[in-house]
Amino acid sequence: MLQPDRITSTTCPYCGVGCTLELHLKQDTIYKVTSPFDSPVNHGNLCVKGRFGYDFIYSPKRVTTPLIRKIPQRAGERTQAFDRSEWREVSWDEALDIIADRLVEIYRRDGSDAPLTIGCVVSTAADRSARV
Ligand code: SF4
Structure with missing residues (x-):
């Protein structure tokens, strides 16, 4: 079985659920996505987008700066x-x-009721262990 060089923890970019992802990388390329069972958001479950929809990361059109x-x-x-x-x-x-x-x-x-901000944070292994 292929062993990852490293596993990076992050948050799914697709919808507001914000499932925890673990990106399995070999030679700086993602070859598998899983989710930890102790994730308080999705308890190890992922839909098809979060599980398989990561090819956009390698698009030359990807925006990487503001x-x-x-x-x-x-x-x-x-x-x-x-x-x-x-x-x-x-x-x-x-x-x-x-x-x-x-x-x-x-x-x-x-006035103070007018501004609305929406944000997303990246979950790290340290974040997860702090919440458990
Ligand atoms: S894995 Fe699916 S349900 Fe979870 S945040 Fe991504 S798109 Fe939403």
């Missing part, structure tokens, strides 16, 4: 920007500064 629109949207308008040329790469510091400024702007303009 992107900011070159032409910002106007307030109240939603426009699509599918062409990569409509975006510019920025550092994480710049991206977080922009997000912080926008949240403060929304808070000041519309």
Whole structure:
């Protein structure tokens, strides 16, 4: 049986359930995904997306740095920007500064009930052992 060089613990990127994944890697390539039975979220179970849907990781089109629109949207308008040329790469510091400024702007303009943030965290082995 193939033995992994390492196993990396993370969170499934597909839906809001946030199942715990263990990525089995050989020569820096994922060849299998499992989930620990002691995961408080999914108790070792995964759906087909979490179990087999990791080929996107190796796509040359994968976004690996924060992107900011070159032409910002106007307030109240939603426009699509599918062409990569409509975006510019920025550092994480710049991206977080922009997000912080926008949240403060929304808070000041519309009040404390207006901002909504959605986030996802990566679960590590240390996280899991701390919760058990
Ligand atoms: S494994 Fe399936 S149910 Fe779990 S977070 Fe991923 S997509 Fe959602």
